[in-house]
Amino acid sequence: MAGIAAVSPIGTVTSAEAARVQSGIGEVDRVLGGGFVPGSIILIGGDPGIGKSTLLLQLAGRLASNGGTALYVTAEESTAQIRGRAERIGAVVDGLSLAATTDLDAALAAIEGAVPTLAVVDSVQTLTSPELSGPAGSVGQVREVAARLSELAKASGTCVALVGHVTKEGTVAGPRTLEHLVDAVIYLEGERLGSTRLLRAAKNRYGSTDEVGVLEMRGDGLAEVDDASRFFLETDETPTAGSAVTIALEGTRPLAVEIQALTAAASYGNPRRATTGIDTNRVLMLIAVLARHAGLNLSGHDVYVNIAGGLRIDEPAADLAVATALASSLRERPVRHGTVLAGEVALSGRLRAAARAERRLLEATRLGFDRLVTGTMRGEREPSLSAGMVVARDIREALAEALEG
Ligand SMILES: Nc1ncnc2c1ncn2[C@@H]1O[C@H](COP(=O)(O)OP(=O)(O)OP(=O)(O)O)[C@@H](O)[C@H]1O
Ligand SMILES: [Mg+2]
Structure with missing residues (x-):
């Protein structure tokens, strides 16, 4: 028996909108529509090496220095590698924790235990659920990872930022596999050898998809540019x-x-x-x-x-x-x-x-x-x-x- 879903008059429901969490990087907030919405899950897609991990570690660090808490779950790199990057970009701060695992259940449990303001999961293609037979990165696995993280986000109020690699066809983990499972899909784009990075929303349940964020990749991470127009x-x-x-x-x-x-x-x-x-x-x-x-x-x-x-x-x-x-x-x-x-x-x-x-x-x-x-x-x-x-x-x-x- 499934029981009865709780029914509430709309007037008594509080809006998640009011509680947006500023990321600490203005250009990211602009693209998100004003910051992270608690309990939402966003997918950050981009080509290999474009700077996805850098951006998310930076966001996690900023959020933690601004009084929030962040947990960075890495399924690709070791915690030592992440620590090295954090030193370079100034993200070794109180309130930011790391966990390394490729097991979906272990990752979920870690996030549930920590209840951070922001949980970063890097990446959707490298976490696997042992209950499913497909290999990491297969459509079934990727959907399961996104769906379970989405449930967790909604239930706990944690914002989840999920990294997704763009496949050769230019989509995150196969056509439209994930887009409907997450609240926002943000792409980090740029020429690999150039330093300019653009953030674009391909989907956003909580904001416009027209906005573009302009960032510059520097040695100490992604920086906002002074006058984007110029x-x-x-x-x-x-x-x-x-x-x-x-x-x-x-x-x-x-x-x-x-x-x-x-x-x-x-x-x-x-x-x-x-x-x-x-x-x-x-x-x-x-x-x-x-x-x-x-x-x-x-x-x-x-x-x-x-x-x-x-x-x-x-x-x-x-x-x-x-x-x-x-x-x-x-x-x-x-x-x-x-x-x-x-x-x-x-x-x-x-x-x-x-x-x-x-x-x-x-x-x-x-x-x-x-x-x-x-x-x-x-x-x-x-x-x-x-x-x-x-x-x-x-x-x-x-x-x-x-x-x-
Ligand atoms: N020491 C450094 N100084 C300056 N820039 C660096 C340095 N190390 C890395 N970078 C920049 O960071 C980029 C890699 O960033 P990052 O690892 O965040 O990308 P990613 O999108 O997460 O890659 P992957 O697909 O491998 O996970 C490099 O291409 C380079 O531009
Ligand atoms: Mg990475």
Whole structure:
């Protein structure tokens, strides 16, 4: 007999919202929606070596120094290894304890015994329940680990942060295996060799999924950057040919981003097209549009496009800046001083205004730019003609506005 579930009038139920626990790292709290919600379980996913363990150990350390308690359960590294990392990042603090086990039941018992504010479990793929037959990391095991930890979190009020490795397909432990079992899925991203790390929420029951956290990997751990918007901007002095700045909107936060392009006469065979931080097919499309609608033929040129600072840009509003950087490199003419670009390029060569163009212009102005070249578009997205807003109908017109000479 299962008995009867307790029924409470909603007015008498207290909200977990009120009791959010600040992580001590502002960028993490921003992505979580204001901090950890007690009794919730979050999954932190990311490529191998990107810094998941570092981030969570740092969070555990901060939380413990701010009067909470944290338990770090490691199923991958020894406690001695964790201690070494903790020394490097300043996380050897009272209130933070370590436990090493690969056994799910032992891990659960340790967390139940300690009842910490935050329990870190590193990782979901290396803990196993002996009751299940599958090997560590199999779908059955991974689901069991997440489900049992989730139950524990709900019952005890402990926040559980679970590390998950991203598989080759780019998902945590197989497609959607875990997403519905946890309250939030946060990805730590970045170029392995670069130092910039971005935190993004793929799912969040307690906050928006639009917010992006910007962190920098340093010797002493992940640090917040002073002015995230300026962080991806490499040129701040004289404009050089092949460089164009866009204001990207990542969540509610505008980020100024420099797009770098290099076009060089191809020596033999098929010209090369290489990109970092942006979809190559999008660049190929822009190359074709430039040829067809702006008279810029790149068929005999190698083309390289790079997003500065290790950021990855997916929004179509970056199109115009990419096309402008390409044209700027080919014509050896820099972008006009003080100009940023944001607009989507259509196959017809027409330009759509970037969503929230005014917000972008405002940010550009704060950073010392004074013109935003964008497109026209019917409907609500049509930008108002405020000072500094330059509206171009098509790519040819936009390039005339954007490039010097
Ligand atoms: N001594 C050091 N100084 C500076 N950075 C370091 C140092 N040691 C490690 N790092 C950084 O930490 C990263 C590894 O971090 P971490 O072990 O937290 O990643 P992870 O995502 O947990 O990896 P894994 O998938 O192996 O568990 C390295 O790639 C490097 O950038
Ligand atoms: Mg790790």
